[in-house]
Amino acid sequence: MDGLPLRQHSATAGLRPATLDVRNISRVFSAGSGSFHALQDVTLSVAPGEFLAIVGASGCGKSTLLRLIAGLDVPDRGDIRLDGKTIDGPSLDRGLIFQEPRLMPWLTVEQNIALALENAAVTRQERAQSIADHIALVGLRGFEHAYPRQLSGGMAQRAAIARGLVTRPEILLLDEPFGALDALTKVRLQAELQRVWLAEGITMVLVTHDVEEAVFLADRVVVMAPRPGRVSAIQKVALPRPRDRTSGAFVACKAAILAALGAT
């Protein structure tokens, strides 16, 4: 299942992948006497169904940018639009996955996912079906009634991904979702995420400091630079999926991004 050669869209998905427009946004934080330009004049466009990765050194504002898109924070200048509508707060159209699974420890996997549907206009039956579908989608069948403390880090993050997807968002935002996992689990979950993206056909924006992860998953990789946080380069990844991490083209692409990051 890891590598479907073609984009296949599941019949059940609501399928309204969206265009995301980030226009000239700036975000300044005051730090003591001075101020800190987390983002300065950042402009980006994400096509419907696209997988966009954002990489950069810490302090380049990539997580700030994602929080702005999620609606958890407000830009000082510029605006962000989803399908032409300015974002002014969190919405179920935009799912957000954090580095930590952030599951409620007192709820089971099933109840955690159900929490996302608290305000969804669905019948009881649709709700149960949708939860079951998404548990199956992330490969957690059999763990519906497990509590978070009974799950491994990778399984907990799968549950978090199911919670992010169950509302059928137009766009899924991922903030270093695999950053805290061990190398093997990380590689496995990257393949899983690719499978989910292919199956659901939704737009995804992934913030990561792992260049290989970005090249493995993304259609385009945005390279950001710090002080002030800005976009310094955009690299297209035109390799067919599933991508071979050891192929010459993959390694060359990775090298180009590392060079843009100033790491070589």
Place this chain on the structure above:
Amino acid sequence: MRRAVAWRTPALGALLPLALIATWQIAASAGTFDVGLWASPATVLRAASATVRDGSLAGDVWASLQRDVAGLAIGVPVGLIVGTLLALSRLGDALLGPSLSAVRQVALFTWVPLISLWLGNDEPGKIAFIAYAVFFPVMLATQAGVRGADPQLREVARTLCLTSWQSLRRVILPAALPSIAAGIHLALVYGWLATIGAEYLFSAGPGIGSALMTGRAQFRMDQVIVGMVAIAVVGMLLNVLAGAAERRLLQSRGL
């Protein structure tokens, strides 16, 4: 070696009380004390069995427990609401916080004269006193628990577009539950102490605290000791039950 220590420890702990009771009995039998004032352990046992047989001990304990529960039924919910309000609302904290910390400095029992002036010397006064005694531990624990609710989980509530009421009910209060449960546990302990105190300090009536007063007034040391033991046993049972309930509750919620 280790096993021997393990079983000997409780036996050693029982040695001193048993020795004291034996000495007390021997001294009483030898006529060392004025029999009118000093009861022997045997007299205490007789008084205990008499109060158990005529049902007066059970009646008094029952009356006290009912009073305790009535006080808890008022003090605990008010503590929960005020604690939550203070933790969530900056305005609420600014308005109420300083007054509550000032009032808390006034020792509990100094409220008795005022409460009996306002609410009378009977049931309403006693229940108000118990409610007041259990209010603070619940309020403080709730405030600490709600304030300490994981901000990362609260952020999840925001991204899931939960309403304020939903995030309070589904995220913040469950996150605060361990602290709230500890506060209620403490309130049960305080509540029982306050019940005895109220019965002692307000007017006489059915209740184990009043029975103690009556025993003292009639120079019945045996009755006083029976009452003390009953109070201790009920207090201990309440504490054990509350601890078990707390553990079960937290376990059933995966905490």
